[in-house]
Amino acid sequence: MGMTYVQKLLAKACGRETVAVGDILELPVSLAMSHENAALVINQFKEIYRGTPLEANIWDPSRIAIIFDHRVPAESSKTATNHKRIREFVAKQGITKFHDVRGDVGGICHQILPENGYVRPGQVLVGTDSHTTTHGALGAFAFGIGATEMAAVWALGSILNIEVPGTIKIEVNGELPDSVYAKDLILYIVGLLSAEGANFKVIEFQGDVIRNMPTSGRLVLCNMAVEAGATAGVVPPDEETCRYLREEAGVEDKVREGETGNPSRSQPGLPGTGREGALGYELDLFSADADAVYDRVVEIDASQLDPQIACPHTVDNVMSIGGIKGKKINQIVVGSCTNGRLDDIEIVARTLKGKHVAEGTRMLVFPASWRIYTDAMEAGYLRDLISAGAVVCNPGCGPCLGIHQGALGDDEVALATTNRNFKGRMGNPGAEVYLCSPAVAAASALTGTITDPREVN
Amino acid sequence: MAKGTVVLKLENDISTDIIYPGRFMATVLPTETPRFAFADDKEFNQTLNDGNIPAGSFIVAGDNFGCGSSREQAASCIKGYEITVIARNFARIFLQNSINVGLQMIICPDIDAGEGDELEVRDNAVFNLTTGKSFVIESLPQARQAIIDAGGLIPYTRSLLMERTV
Numbered sequence: 001m002g003m004t005y006v007q008k009l010l011a012k013a014c015g016r017e018t019v020a021v022g023d024i025l026e027l028p029v030s031l032a033m034s035h036e037n038a039a040l041v042i043n044q045f046k047e048i049y050r051g052t053p054l055e056a057n058i059w060d061p062s063r064i065a066i067i068f069d070h071r072v073p074a075e076s077s078k079t080a081t082n083h084k085r086i087r088e089f090v091a092k093q094g095i096t097k098f099h100d101v102r103g104d105v106g107g108i109c110h111q112i113l114p115e116n117g118y119v120r121p122g123q124v125l126v127g128t129d130s131h132t133t134t135h136g137a138l139g140a141f142a143f144g145i146g147a148t149e150m151a152a153v154w155a156l157g158s159i160l161n162i163e164v165p166g167t168i169k170i171e172v173n174g175e176l177p178d179s180v181y182a183k184d185l186i187l188y189i190v191g192l193l194s195a196e197g198a199n200f201k202v203i204e205f206q207g208d209v210i211r212n213m214p215t216s217g218r219l220v221l222c223n224m225a226v227e228a229g230a231t232a233g234v235v236p237p238d239e240e241t242c243r244y245l246r247e248e249a250g251v252e253d254k255v256r257e258g259e260t261g262n263p264s265r266s267q268p269g270l271p272g273t274g275r276e277g278a279l280g281y282e283l284d285l286f287s288a289d290a291d292a293v294y295d296r297v298v299e300i301d302a303s304q305l306d307p308q309i310a311c312p313h314t315v316d317n318v319m320s321i322g323g324i325k326g327k328k329i330n331q332i333v334v335g336s337c338t339n340g341r342l343d344d345i346e347i348v349a350r351t352l353k354g355k356h357v358a359e360g361t362r363m364l365v366f367p368a369s370w371r372i373y374t375d376a377m378e379a380g381y382l383r384d385l386i387s388a389g390a391v392v393c394n395p396g397c398g399p400c401l402g403i404h405q406g407a408l409g410d411d412e413v414a415l416a417t418t419n420r421n422f423k424g425r426m427g428n429p430g431a432e433v434y435l436c437s438p439a440v441a442a443a444s445a446l447t448g449t450i451t452d453p454r455e456v457n
Numbered sequence: 458m459a460k461g462t463v464v465l466k467l468e469n470d471i472s473t474d475i476i477y478p479g480r481f482m483a484t485v486l487p488t489e490t491p492r493f494a495f496a497d498d499k500e501f502n503q504t505l506n507d508g509n510i511p512a513g514s515f516i517v518a519g520d521n522f523g524c525g526s527s528r529e530q531a532a533s534c535i536k537g538y539e540i541t542v543i544a545r546n547f548a549r550i551f552l553q554n555s556i557n558v559g560l561q562m563i564i565c566p567d568i569d570a571g572e573g574d575e576l577e578v579r580d581n582a583v584f585n586l587t588t589g590k591s592f593v594i595e596s597l598p599q600a601r602q603a604i605i606d607a608g609g610l611i612p613y614t615r616s617l618l619m620e621r622t623v
Contacts (some may be wrong), residue, residue: 024600040485040529047611052619071483078483130527130550146529146554147485152614156621160614161600195470196521200549229521231549314470401479401526422472422525427480429497 002289004167005236006202009141012284013124021295023164030123030140032153033065035109035397037128039082042089044151058093059157065097065118066090067109071404072101072396107369107395110134110223110337114215115371117249121237122284126150126159131337131419133226137218138244139237139285141202144226165231166295167202168193172209174303179453182217183339183417183437185209185300186224187308191318192298199229201295204288209302210235215244216341223338224419227315236287245283256282307452310435313423321440327450329434330412332357333426334441335366335393336400339417342372342379344438348390349381351442351456357389358448364399364406365392390445402427415450417441460577460586461513461541463570465501469519473531473551482528487558490530491537505538512539517570519544523551529558536560543568543576543583556601557610564595 003011003018011019013027034041049056058064066086074080083101090098099105099112106112110131113119121139126132128150135142145159153159170189176182189203203225210218218235225233235241245251306320334340334348345367357363365385367373373395376382382392398404400418408414408431416426421433434450443453481493495501504510516535522544523531532554535542541561545568555562565583570576574587584591597605607613 024598037482037485037528043486044611048614048618050615052615054618054622076483082483082485128527130525132527144527144550146527146532146550146557148529148557148610149553152610155614155618160617161604163598163600195524196546196548199521199546229524229548401474401482403479403482420472420474420525422474424474424478424497425472427478429478 001293002291004202004292004294005204005234005286005288006141006167006232007164007292008286008288009122010164012122013141019164021164021166025162025164026158026160027124027162028158029063029126029153030120031063031065031113031118031125032150033067033109033113033125033127033129033132034150035067035129036070036079036082036086037147038066038086038089040147041128041150041154042086044148045154048151048155058095058154061094062096064095064154065109065113066095067099067112068101068106069108069395070397072106072394075404103370105370107371108337108340108397110219111341111368111372114138114219115249115369117245117251120245120251120253120283121241124159126153130226131223133230133233134219134223134337136222136225136232136234137215138241139234141232141234143232163200165200165202167204168198168296168298169204169206169294170298170300172205172207172300172302174209174301176209176302177305179439180302180305180307181437181439182213182220184305184308185302186221187310187318187435188305189300190224190227190310190316191308193228193316195227195314195316196229198225201230203228203230203233205233205235211238214343215240215248216343219341220338224315227419237283237285241285242283253283256284307437307440309440309450310421312421312432312434315420315435321450321452324434324450325452327434328413329361329415329444329448329450331406331408331414332361332363332441332445333366333399333406333414333416333418334364334438335368336397336418337368338419339438340366340368340372340395342375344417345372345376345381346379347438348442349376349384351439351453352388352390352445353384355388355446357445361445361448363390363445365390366399367395369395399426401425415441415444459513460575461511461515463517463572463574463576464510464514464540465516466570466572467516467518467522470521470524471518472525473523473528474525476523476531477528477534479526482530485530487533487537490534493530494534494538510538510540514540515570515576516540516542517544517568518542520546522547524548527554529554532558532560541578556597556604559605559609564597565592566595567592
């Protein structure tokens, strides 16, 4: 019986010929990522060693990534103290993949990992953040875990008791129409599957539309796979994956010759600092077996899609834009680990260039990393946005989850390119959050109401 | 597990933003998180903080309880009050976090109970003593149960580490 992409990945990771759905595995971890919640991981990590003769040292500091992104720069003395404790721990343990509050290396974790070449096809990648699913876009099996689970990973170098998940294959064919993007596609998919429709399963994205989609769009799809409850989202690696790794992430690894049938206990992505070049590791590109067995196959004709909106207060409350057009908006947020990349900012800047954000509407733009911020600055996008009335903030997660800047007032309405619209998400349970693509956000900024970008361009 | 009262009845898709709002995430220690449990439900949060919810009480929810963020505070803040959560099913990360930190949770696909109902958990079922109905509990996979039996992931990992170091 054939295996899905993730089944094959897991079999390789633990050195087995095959794995079946439901098998319980202990998986060696290739990369373990945390952000500010490393403060709790450190606490739990030390707890594990309490009362033992062992010294509390991380199994392999080169496989740990810590990125400050949730509250940057620190908004309170409490956060600043957490940052300080984490910095001390990072120095003591010799953690090299550390991204502090800095303009040269900083940004949101789910952009920092791919753009620095930390992510490779075939990796088992865990992060103390639910949107760790993002990294499936480069062919990793990447999923979110809690802080205590991460403490165990730091101690053991592996993650325990992982049940091999079943896979839902989403086959997207046709062509995305004008003004319809990866974000619209994933909102549509979450609406179709529901918020729990993929619980404990993997979503494997396939089809012509995915093959033709740049990695920036695949990152959007996998990022929000978790909004349907999926353990992980994944795009099996292909030529575009190699292009991204080489051209945008500075990865120089050779591609392994031929399909590798031999399982070997491997941990892709060897240690290093900064951008990881040729380190002797070969990119292992494989795909799902043709006779793989899926829990469910969903076929989508992309050419039928309109821009989509997720309405309050669940991400699966999705409708085509026609159903909610004209809704008055107080604040527009462009950014986050979902849609804060250069192509997102470009769409918004091109729409707003020489025009103005409507009176009575605020617009905040948070690029996903300082590299993107700098690129957007050099391309003139930031100037266009600022001239139009947008406020360009430093890269970070803050407003998406209502913890740092951009909070909403009572009864206010936000339209955001972020990933969640739960009650209270943007810091106020009395406010509403609608989710959309950057194109819809830009068109709506001009009118101050939810606007179909096809009616602006 | 013995008898207790349902102190909160919740719908489907209760997110971790409702259980533990993001703005309190800089507070991480299990000893400190209970203060902010359900902080946006001011009345319930106050009742919790006033010490008016006895240990062994129940929260009853629908499908997909704990969806959203991986924040472990959402599990530790409820654990602090020794409340048991019964839901039709749980979101993956929350389920694992609960097991890891020792929050009592019960998967009960047909649960039907309202606030104020008296429940009893025994013989792999939840008995609603108020309505006289009973509901079967879905047991956890063996690998997860082993962590609960060890008292949580910290002691479980500690003994594994000692075993492997020898």
